[in-house]
Amino acid sequence: MKSKVWKTILASTLLLAGVQPAGAADPIKLGSFLAVTGPASFLGDPELKTLQMLVEEINAKGGVKGRKIELVHYDTGGKAQDAVGFVKRLIRNDQVDILVGGTTSGDTLAVIPEVEKAGIPLVSLAGAIEIVEPVKEWVFKTAHTDRMAAAKIFEDLRKLGLTKVALIGGDGGFDKSGHEQLLKLAPDYGISIIADESYGNKDTDMTAQLTKIRASDAQAVINFGFGQAPAIVTKNMKQLGIDLPLYQSHGVASKTFIELAGEAAEGVRLPAAALVVAEQLPDTDPQKPVLLDYKKRFEAKYGPVSTFGGHAYDGLMIVVAAIERAGGPDKAKVRDEIEKTHGFIGTAGVFNMGPEDHMGLNLDAFKMVEIRGGAWKIVN
Amino acid sequence: MRLAGFGAFAAGVTLLPVLFPDNYFVTVVGVSAGLHVILAVGLNLLIGYAGQISLGHAAFFGMGAYASAILTTRHAWPSLLAMAAGLLIAGSIAWLLARPILRLRGHYLAMATLGFGIIVHVVMVQATGWTGGPDGMAGIPPLNLLGWEVDGDRRWYGVVSAAALLTIWLSLNIVDSRVGRALRAVRGSEFAAQMMGIDAAGAKTQAFVVSALFAAFAGSLFAHQQAFVSPDSFSLMVSVDLVIMVVLGGMASTFGAAFGAIALTLLNEGLVVFEDYEMLIHGALLMIVMIFLPQGLFVGLSQVGRRLSAVFYCQTEKR
Numbered sequence: 236m237k238s239k240v241w242k243t244i245l246a247s248t249l250l251l252a253g254v255q256p257a258g259a260a261d262p263i264k265l266g267s268f269l270a271v272t273g274p275a276s277f278l279g280d281p282e283l284k285t286l287q288m289l290v291e292e293i294n295a296k297g298g299v300k301g302r303k304i305e306l307v308h309y310d311t312g313g314k315a316q317d318a319v320g321f322v323k324r325l326i327r328n329d330q331v332d333i334l335v336g337g338t339t340s341g342d343t344l345a346v347i348p349e350v351e352k353a354g355i356p357l358v359s360l361a362g363a364i365e366i367v368e369p370v371k372e373w374v375f376k377t378a379h380t381d382r383m384a385a386a387k388i389f390e391d392l393r394k395l396g397l398t399k400v401a402l403i404g405g406d407g408g409f410d411k412s413g414h415e416q417l418l419k420l421a422p423d424y425g426i427s428i429i430a431d432e433s434y435g436n437k438d439t440d441m442t443a444q445l446t447k448i449r450a451s452d453a454q455a456v457i458n459f460g461f462g463q464a465p466a467i468v469t470k471n472m473k474q475l476g477i478d479l480p481l482y483q484s485h486g487v488a489s490k491t492f493i494e495l496a497g498e499a500a501e502g503v504r505l506p507a508a509a510l511v512v513a514e515q516l517p518d519t520d521p522q523k524p525v526l527l528d529y530k531k532r533f534e535a536k537y538g539p540v541s542t543f544g545g546h547a548y549d550g551l552m553i554v555v556a557a558i559e560r561a562g563g564p565d566k567a568k569v570r571d572e573i574e575k576t577h578g579f580i581g582t583a584g585v586f587n588m589g590p591e592d593h594m595g596l597n598l599d600a601f602k603m604v605e606i607r608g609g610a611w612k613i614v615n
Numbered sequence: 616m617r618l619a620g621f622g623a624f625a626a627g628v629t630l631l632p633v634l635f636p637d638n639y640f641v642t643v644v645g646v647s648a649g650l651h652v653i654l655a656v657g658l659n660l661l662i663g664y665a666g667q668i669s670l671g672h673a674a675f676f677g678m679g680a681y682a683s684a685i686l687t688t689r690h691a692w693p694s695l696l697a698m699a700a701g702l703l704i705a706g707s708i709a710w711l712l713a714r715p716i717l718r719l720r721g722h723y724l725a726m727a728t729l730g731f732g733i734i735v736h737v738v739m740v741q742a743t744g745w746t747g748g749p750d751g752m753a754g755i756p757p758l759n760l761l762g763w764e765v766d767g768d769r770r771w772y773g774v775v776s777a778a779a780l781l782t783i784w785l786s787l788n789i790v791d792s793r794v795g796r797a798l799r800a801v802r803g804s805e806f807a808a809q810m811m812g813i814d815a816a817g818a819k820t821q822a823f824v825v826s827a828l829f830a831a832f833a834g835s836l837f838a839h840q841q842a843f844v845s846p847d848s849f850s851l852m853v854s855v856d857l858v859i860m861v862v863l864g865g866m867a868s869t870f871g872a873a874f875g876a877i878a879l880t881l882l883n884e885g886l887v888v889f890e891d892y893e894m895l896i897h898g899a900l901l902m903i904v905m906i907f908l909p910q911g912l913f914v915g916l917s918q919v920g921r922r923l924s925a926v927f928y929c930q931t932e933k934r
Contacts (some may be wrong), residue, residue: 309887314847315751320647324887327768328639341750347842348754408750 263298263564265290265554266331268346269360269547270338273313274462277489279338281544282360283308284351286335286538289551290372291533299558307331314346322346323467324472326353332564335550337361340541341408347374356557356570358550360543363412367593375593376571377549377583379508379600381413381459382420387506387601388457388482389424391614397480397565401453403444403468405460406528410436413459413484429453436464439472449477461486466495473499480504485601489541504614506601508542510582511611525580545582553579553586617787620870624783628776632769642768644884646840649775650833651876653782656859659872660695660786662861664795665822666802666916667717668725671732672857675827677739677849678705679834681746684755684844694759698835709827713820732854739846751845758839771840778836779873786869789825798822799867863904865911874913880884 249601260480263291267286270279281611290306298304307329309321313394318337325331333356339341340363347366350357350373359366359376366376392400402417404410414433420427432444436475448456456479472481481503483492493500509516512527529548533540556579558564558571576595579586584600604611635641660666681885682701692700718758746752749753758765765774789795798816800808805815818819838844847852856879864875882900887891908915 315843315845316841316848319841319843321887323643324639324884327637327643341845345751345753345845348842411748561636 262303263333263558264305264307264329264331265551266322266329266334267308267336268311268318268325268334268342269308269336270313270342271310273311275313275339277491277541278360278543279310280311281533281537282336282338282361282547285469285533285544286513286548287535288536289548290456290610291515291612293555294313299520299555300563302563304555306322308523311338311342313342314468315341316337317347317416318342319345326355331355332506332566333554333558333569334358335360335554338364339408343374343376347371350374351512355566356366356554356573358554358573360546360550362409364416365412366507370591370593373570375553375584375588377581377594378543378546379506379583380416381597382410382416382596383596383601384414384422384459384485384506385413387603388417388484388504389426390598391482391504391603392426393424395455395480397454398418398426399429399453400426400455400457401432401451401479402428402450403432403434403441403448403456403458405434405436405462407436407460407462410460413486417457417566434464434468435489436460436462438464441468442475444476445471446473449475453479455480455482457482459484459486463495466492466500469496469503470499485542488604488611489612490539493606499604500609502602502605502607504548504605507604507611508545508583509540509602510540510545512602512604515611515613519578522582526582529582542582549579549581549583549586552581616793619785621780621787622799624870624873625780627776631888632761632772636769638880640884642772644880645770646768646775648877649779649789650840650878651857651860652779652873653753653832653881654857655864655872655876656779656782656869657826658857659861659864659866659869660789660798661822662858663867663872664790664798664802666669666798666817667819667822668858669728669823669826670725670851670854670858671728671730672830673734673849673851673853674732674735674934675705675733675830676711676834676837676853676857677846678708680838680844680849681739681752681834682831683835683838684752685745687756687839688752688754692926694756694839695761698832701831701835704794705827705831705834706824708826710820713823714816716741717816727891729851729854732851735811736850737836746846749846751843751847753843755838755842755844757842758836765839775836778832782832783873785885790869794818794821802867821834823848833866849897859901861923863901863912865914868911871911871913874910878912 269283271283286306286422290304294303307325311318311321335358337359337369340361343359343361343366350409351371360378362378362381364380364382366374430448430453432447434441434444458465466482483503483505485506488511509525511524513530516523539598553573553576557569558570561568573589574590576586576588584596586595588595603614607615632640658672677702681695684706686697686700687694707719719727740749765771797813800813801815802820809815860875860879861872863879865871886896889896904912
């Protein structure tokens with residue numbers, strides 16, 4: 236009797252296994268795995284919307300080389316383990332031609348071994364420098380690195396003649412990686428770190444750490460983090476009456492930060508992508524038309540634009556241009572063409588990639604901005 | 616009957632890759648289903664047979680995984696030795712924990728195991744120096760079975776299904792042994808079991824340790840197969856999922872647990888395409904199963920099948 240049941244189960248399992256999408260030859264398949272939900276959703280959500288919008292527009296115009304693009308997307312929820320599973324699924328089951336994704340550095344770093352083994356181009360939208368350093372054959376990225384942010388902050392400090400700084404940061408991956416870069420780069424800019432405090436990203440009060448900083452003779456405070464915590468640090472500093480210049484990272488370059496920190500955000504400086512200050516750029520800036528165009532299209536469809544969606548714009552447009560040059564979605568050829576990306580004007584900056592540089596951005600890609608009157612202002 | 620079931624299961628597992636050699640649902644999903652089978656069959660010994668709940672089983676799964684990951688990547692141990700170390704660690708912790716924790720009953724036991732699971736998870740996140748913290752550890756070398764490297768989907772399918780079959784066979788034997796009967800007696804009534812001369816505490820400890828060993832074994836395979844581990848895979852939700860597998864398939868049935876594991880893995884994989892509605896459908900299906908088949912899918916369905924065939928038999932008799 237039991238074996239009869241087993242036969243039925245076996246048969247249904249076989250049936251289920253047999254049901255799989257047929258490998259359509261026509262459209263170019265673009266696989267993506269983004270953290271649309273979870274703690275990094277404020278990054279992943281605009282990224283996915285951007286990809287969907289662009290794919291729709293490209294297809295409406297007839298596609299790439301006469302072939303439509305099909306976007307296959309899975310939501311990782313910011314869980315690296317899920318990202319690994321989805322990348323396997325994208326490669327083996329959906330048989331995509333190119334991968335765009337990895338919202339967070341954790342997601343991207345976890346899938347790199349799988350991507351390298353399968354030999355499929357991956358354009359990551361995450362920040363960590365480890366993604367492209369050392370250079371991996373198949374992996375590229377479009378987002379600014381934390382090292383660039385650290386360098387930009389130190390450059391600004393040097394201009395102001397400040398040398399003694401206090402660091403404060405959270406316990407997340409982004410915070411820690413930024414912290415490491417700050418420590419590494421400080422000596423190059425002649426800056427000494429005289430206080431180094433940390434908090435938990437879910438903490439709701441940082442006055443204890445800030446009191447210690449107040450007692451030191453720091454000339455400026457750098458807070459490398461994203462989410463709610465940096466807004467709390469900003470507020471607490473105002474409450475404690477600490478009248479030092481406060482630098483935040485590019486992780487808070489969104490309207491939400493200004494809303495959360497309120498009045499206290501006034502005067503805060505941070506390195507940000509040009510997208511947040513697109514209107515203020517001089518008309519001679521080659522990025523300006525690209526930025527305004529993307530902003531207009533995104534806002535017409537979804538609402539306020541964010542720099543993170545911009546990374547997806549850059550990633551997809553670089554891939555599309557590479558497919559066009561390669562004459563089709565051949566994996567190896569597309570990889571070579573992505574590597575040859577030169578003078579591509581994206582939202583994050585001007586990309587000049589090469590065999591030694593799979594990101595292709597320089598420090599000019601960041602603008603130092605200051606919050607004045609609840610809005611971003613470029614400082615020179 | 617038992618052997619027939621096992622034979623059918625083994626035949627199915629071997630036939631699938633022959634019929635669909637490069638099917639994603641066989642060689643990739645099949646591997647994770649196989650790992651879940653090992654976990655669920657082990658947990659079923661504890662929940663189904665001994666009648667003790669554990670909401671922290673992902674902790675043992677994680678111990679096996681992290682032991683393999685850390686020892687093979689950082690200390691260049693051979694993978695089999697690392698696996699043995701993982702089993703030893705998980706087994707001894709389970710043994711130490713069993714006596715105090717299994718004195719508790721019902722909600723209290725659930726709370727205690729839950730707490731244990733959370734503590735282990737916190738260690739995985741916070742002990743950055745060992746575990747790589749929330750970002751996890753990548754680049755774990757492939758499993759090396761005395762010179763034979765398990766690399767590629769089909770080899771993994773072979774290894775994991777062999778391991779799953781081995782655990783099913785072990786579990787079937789344990790259940791039908793003296794220990795298994797003792798466990799069932801303890802589940803029925805601990806007091807009565809003791810009156811019959813059964814060492815209830817000892818039997819429960821054995822079940823706990825064996826299920827921890829199964830979990831660590833699966834964890835070790837998982838670490839090598841994924842080549843990446845992070846604390847996400849060993850969170851509370853995973854522990855809950857494991858309990859669901861056991862309950863869904865049908866408690867106190869080894870094949871039921873295996874069936875539950877496979878069903879839930881396929882369900883989760885299939886629901887991915889629904890994105891936003893994934894959790895909704897997941898929850899609704901579980902509710903439907905629990906309302907209409909409270910004994911679990913496998914046990915429930917085989918009872919329905921038995922009843923149907925009995926009806927059919929009666930009718931043919933009448934004729």
